[in-house]
Amino acid sequence: xxxxxxxxxxxxxxxxxYHLMIEQGLTPDNYAYPIVLKACYCLHALExxxxxxEMILYNEVHDNITPNVYVLCAMIDMFAKCGSLxxxxxxxxxxxxxxxxxxxxxxxxxxxxxxxLQALSLFRxxxxxxLYPDSVIVATLLPVCGRLEALQLxxxxxxxxxxxxxxxxxxxxxALIDMYFKCGDPRHAxxxxxxxxxxxxxxxxTLISGYSQNNLYQESLEVHLKMINMGFKTNAFxxxxxxxxxxxxxxxxxx
Numbered sequence: 001x002x003x004x005x006x007x008x009x010x011x012x013x014x015x016x017x018y019h020l021m022i023e024q025g026l027t028p029d030n031y032a033y034p035i036v037l038k039a040c041y042c043l044h045a046l047e048x049x050x051x052x053x054e055m056i057l058y059n060e061v062h063d064n065i066t067p068n069v070y071v072l073c074a075m076i077d078m079f080a081k082c083g084s085l086x087x088x089x090x091x092x093x094x095x096x097x098x099x100x101x102x103x104x105x106x107x108x109x110x111x112x113x114x115x116x117l118q119a120l121s122l123f124r125x126x127x128x129x130x131l132y133p134d135s136v137i138v139a140t141l142l143p144v145c146g147r148l149e150a151l152q153l154x155x156x157x158x159x160x161x162x163x164x165x166x167x168x169x170x171x172x173x174x175a176l177i178d179m180y181f182k183c184g185d186p187r188h189a190x191x192x193x194x195x196x197x198x199x200x201x202x203x204x205x206t207l208i209s210g211y212s213q214n215n216l217y218q219e220s221l222e223v224h225l226k227m228i229n230m231g232f233k234t235n236a237f238x239x240x241x242x243x244x245x246x247x248x249x250x251x252x253x254x255x
Contacts, residue, residue: 002018006039006042030067036052056071106122107126138161212241224238
């Protein structure tokens with residue numbers, strides 16, 4: 001019931017249902033808490049999230065119900081998305097064992113709060129502890145490398161993807177294309193695109209907009225035409241990228 005309410009976006013009703021469950025003497029378990037915490041961050045209800053945390057701690061002491069990693073990660077996610085990164089960090093540092101799931105939650109929460117450099121620092125710390133990133137972390141951090149024009153770190157993330165065997169992951173590949181363009185390296189971006197086994201509309205859009213952003217308007221137009229010939233529809237984002245290219249091309253003909 002809790003999951004059903006959250007899945008359809010009835011977050012307030014989910015929290016009320018959670019309180020009703022407690023009033024009837026039922027103790028929430030490690031399956032219920034992540035759902036309730038998701039409802040809290042969707043409503044930005046930080047104080048309600050704190051009360052849920054207090055109940056989790058109470059159950060741990062009095063009912064011997066130890067929160068598992070998913071509950072702890074849900075709390076980190078809740079605090080970060082409610083704007084309390086300090087609470088998320090405090091909880092993260094107190095975790096007895098930090099696996100890839102917990103590192104991912106902390107890194108994504110840090111990025112959610114706009115702390116790009118801190119997120120990169122967390123990633124380096126994770127690597128120093130011997131953990132390899134998965135496609136989720138790589139796809140999450142590559143846009144940061146692009147914004148900061150941190151090409152070397154982006155290439156290092158690509159190397160991690162290759163060693164971990166998910167270089168062909170769609171989301172990681174799309175993020176790599178975008179990162180290389182933002183770092184002013186269209187050649188490598190095009191290479192990633194060419195080696196993709198499967199390309200979705202985001203792949204084509206990223207390539208078209210990347211060429212346009214790097215003032216390679218002719219290449220942008222050519223890719224757009226190929227995309228249309230492949231049966232993909234042009235969306236508004238693609239149009240904003242190819243219109244400058246068409247305008248520039250028209251001026252060239254006029255001259």
